Amino acid sequence: MILPGDGIGPEIVEQAMAVLEVASGKFNLGLSFEQGLIGGSSIDVHGEPLTDETLKAAGECDAVLLGAVGGPQWDTLEREIRPEKGLLKIRSGLGLYANLRPAILYPQLADASSLKPEVVSGLDILIVRELTGGIYFGEPRGIQTLENGERQGFNTYVYSESEIERIARSAFEAAQKRSGKLCSVDKANVLEVTVLWREVLDRLAPEYPDVELSHMYVDNAAMQLVRAPKQFDVMVTGNMFGDILSDAAAMLTGSIGMLPSASLNESGFGLYEPCHGSAPDIAGRGIANPLATILSAAMMLRYSLNMSEAAEAIEAAVSKVLEQGLRTADIYTEGSQKVTTAEMGAAVVAAL
Amino acid sequence: MILPGDGIGPEIVEQAMAVLEVASGKFNLGLSFEQGLIGGSSIDVHGEPLTDETLKAAGECDAVLLGAVGGPQWDTLEREIRPEKGLLKIRSGLGLYANLRPAILYPQLADASSLKPEVVSGLDILIVRELTGGIYFGEPRGIQTLENGERQGFNTYVYSESEIERIARSAFEAAQKRSGKLCSVDKANVLEVTVLWREVLDRLAPEYPDVELSHMYVDNAAMQLVRAPKQFDVMVTGNMFGDILSDAAAMLTGSIGMLPSASLNESGFGLYEPCHGSAPDIAGRGIANPLATILSAAMMLRYSLNMSEAAEAIEAAVSKVLEQGLRTADIYTEGSQKVTTAEMGAAVVAAL
Ligand SMILES: CC(C)[C@H](C(=O)O)[C@@H](O)C(=O)O
């Protein structure tokens, strides 16, 4: 299922679909696509950011490729029907608890980082973020009026052992496939919910003797990501800390327009989307970077569709266009060639 | 009241006291000091990280200067009597809701940052963090066993309007004294408690027409701090987000050993402490950087004791020793002169 969403979503998804179609032909994948609405574009048509029908249809597909949601025109709506709720609904509705967010520095784009080259060169971190629990979904939540007449807002940060265990296993397994180093991030010196988090990680660790587990407080993790990010390989954390740290980590590369993400359920079914947002400020101008979405499509082929050959070919094609010096505005530096969204997409297709 | 605490705490506080004593003589401040125990050193003596007597005595002083708390030898204790609880107890017990954390890049130390010089040169951000509420103190909290036998951890992220209002006013006032730019950080697209946060900030804004208020989601804020930190002047946020963002911001400077902090209550009474922790790995070796504590002492003179002349003199003395090329190990770079904790303290005293 293809869910272009809002803002630059439709533009970047269009390029990813073109790449998928060519890959499908070349590798005989027999891909077929169904399109649906999510976010503001769904609100405009259906009055809600994700209909139950679209959710159901998405669940019946083999995988979902999403653009991005949100924009200022929907910001004044009531909270319950804002674009973001569509995203939260599909994550939760399809049980996509394991959010994999790589932060990779492309050697061709090393200049784009705000960090010194020696600090980030070769950076390759995978953040595993719990995506269907924690404070994002915890109850009770709301705004209530106290006896003294003033209002009070409240949310609940909650995890059960089984929720922690399944995301921990995703992270241990990811670490096994990489360098065998896993850092779990919590705030166990203050928050009981993360005391339990740490306990569960420690309990599981002996089952993964090839993985070296460490723990770090979230404030220190934010600091270490800035100071010396290459100390990390796989990081695992809850929904809220993961939201913050994965964005910080992505920005270390200077090229958030390059980073894909996968959100998986127990059976490997997944939703794939770029790490960046819907960028309403540049929507419709044909200058957005489609590569994060194209790389998300490659992740989709690998993780959900078992088509790693095609995934690798797409990733190689992306590398090639970067080698050729093609850059959308967000990653442009002097001396390279500035291209539009469509030109970038076409170049990847050609490189395939 | 002087609370040296644990790890490097006693070493760095000793230097700050020496500086304060000399300043007291020079400017006729008539300072006198009382010492108390907090953190692990209090646990060792009293079995708890902060006694009610020490808390009371601290509240009766004009201000509190604290070193740092914590260390591995207390990590296996029950949660309720860990060193950190002493810190949380004094913050809450004395109503120190306004935590001011500057992130300043010292021009002499520009090399120490992991960011490119052009990204951070001249960096001067003030993070105003709410310190006595939010998820740090919210009830209910704990770990419970569910009907199905598995355990569940939970914490409550809660703010009332009046709690938000008083920290917002601290931030608006700080912004008035600086560039007039205030960025409030929340996650209003997901968390109701921060929807209320945003509302209260917006409601107060017209009372501060000389301050330009903006809002930013916490994930974006973490990203923007890495990408282009100089876009910020004053940032205000809740306890948990403030913990994370202030550490990230501090690390942008590369010199967390240089950064002081103040935690104030309604009447300007305050606790002053370095932004860094107790660094148990280097404790007792005489190599810790005392400058953050010395600068915290200067902040104390300015904010709580109304002795800005002496505060400025101390800050000037710190600048001078940096100019002289003196560096503790944490900020050492080739070509400068490596000094011990005591030598650095003595140099500041001499420069005074
Ligand atoms: C849009 C928002 C609800 C979402 C989140 O906070 O999860 C986004 O920031 C993300 O990280 O995918």
Ligand SMILES: CC(C)[C@H](C(=O)O)[C@@H](O)C(=O)O
């Ligand atoms: C030690 C810990 C409880 C504390 C906090 O989280 O507030 C520390 O990280 C800080 O920022 O002062």
